[in-house]
Amino acid sequence: MLPGAHSRSPTTGLGRRIDPFPLPRSQGARSEFRAMARPHDPAAPVPPTPLPVDVPAAELLNGFIGSHVLYALTVTGVLDALVVTGPAPVPVADLAEVGDAEPSVLRALLRTAHRLGLVALDEEGDAVELTTAGHQAYRVRGYFTASVGGFGDVFRHLDTLLTWPDEFGRSVLQNGHYTALGCAQNWSFQRPIFDEATGDLGFAKVADIGCGAAARLIHLVGARPDAVGVGVDVSGEACQLARQNVKSAGLDDRITIVQADMRDVVASPRSFPQVADADLVTSYFILHHFVGERVGGRPFLAALRSAFPQARHFVFADGFREPAEGSVSTDSVGGGSVGADSVGTGSAGTGSVGTGSVGTAPGGAPSPLFTLAYQLFHDFTGVPLWTHAEQRDMFLDTGYVIERELPFGHPLEWLFVLSPAPGPA
């Protein structure tokens, strides 16, 4: 059991124990209390108060349940099967086989998803299909995979972390597999934006930093018959998954996966010649770990540029913090792309990852999907997040030219295409 997670008596925050079930202190008060509780007293008429249902709190709790149901249906492959087989209704018995699921439990999940408007069930509850809302949720399922599967342990133990923040990384863990899987699932709506932004980049060798499952690396190298690639990831599990995916894609003769800590590569590129000779460097959704002050911020970005002397382009994608309320920001969150050579108008309008009505920011605008989870998780784990404007400044200060930048399907996630500024690195 986590230290004290269920055994602690509550305290006032000053270390004094408080009694969770207080009785009146004076004897007189105690008698009064007993008198009030005499069983033969006629019950006082209490007008029935209906439970509030149509309130933000109900939406909040329903969202909690719905997120877990959506996550379970996603990671067991049930949603994939509904999408592949649809639009016709699919027998629930067939779905149970796909998801290796106990049929009665699957039915309970589907009934809940039905109540939440994600699926339509026939009258007997034997056949199911995705609704329009279900298709929309499927499109952004990666955020649910990352929030529930990747960060879920942290969110379940916020009480523990409040008192013992150092438990993060010990008894309270991020699940890197589900974080990386969530990232890979988002690729389906990011890919068209990526292709538009990078389609004309020429390169012979790409190095992908923090490659995870290698979906993006496989896509890049697979589309260019003469190119080779190297994926770098610190996690043995991620490397294993990446190698399997590279092999399944038939690219194991052109893509190598190297297990290494990117900070070591940047600090000592000569020790990693098979990585450092790349002419294109990519990194998706991990840069914030490296540019956090604890890792090095601007010095890291400058060193990264120097570690790849042959790089003609750097392609970085990452998620950013919402600008603080009242701050003057050069961010154009949700307003299309900024930059010397903007590609399209961005996708923050139609088809982008939307906002909900619960989770409204102090300034009034609702937080986009996933942003609350992303920010809270990083606040707890001590990795600082930048705003998009701060990240731009950092690139410009550390020897990069911003060639293109555009929202990556989410108003706070951006794709940058950079080149090294002329002059010494």
Ligand SMILES: C[S@@+](CC[C@H](N)C(=O)[O-])C[C@H]1O[C@@H](n2cnc3c(N)ncnc32)[C@H](O)[C@@H]1O
């Ligand atoms: C959020 S996942 C993103 C995976 C992949 N880039 C994607 O977009 O699908 C972050 C990845 O970075 C890797 N990573 C974290 N710290 C790293 C480090 N210091 N060096 C190399 N890889 C690292 C993690 O193991 C994980 O696979």
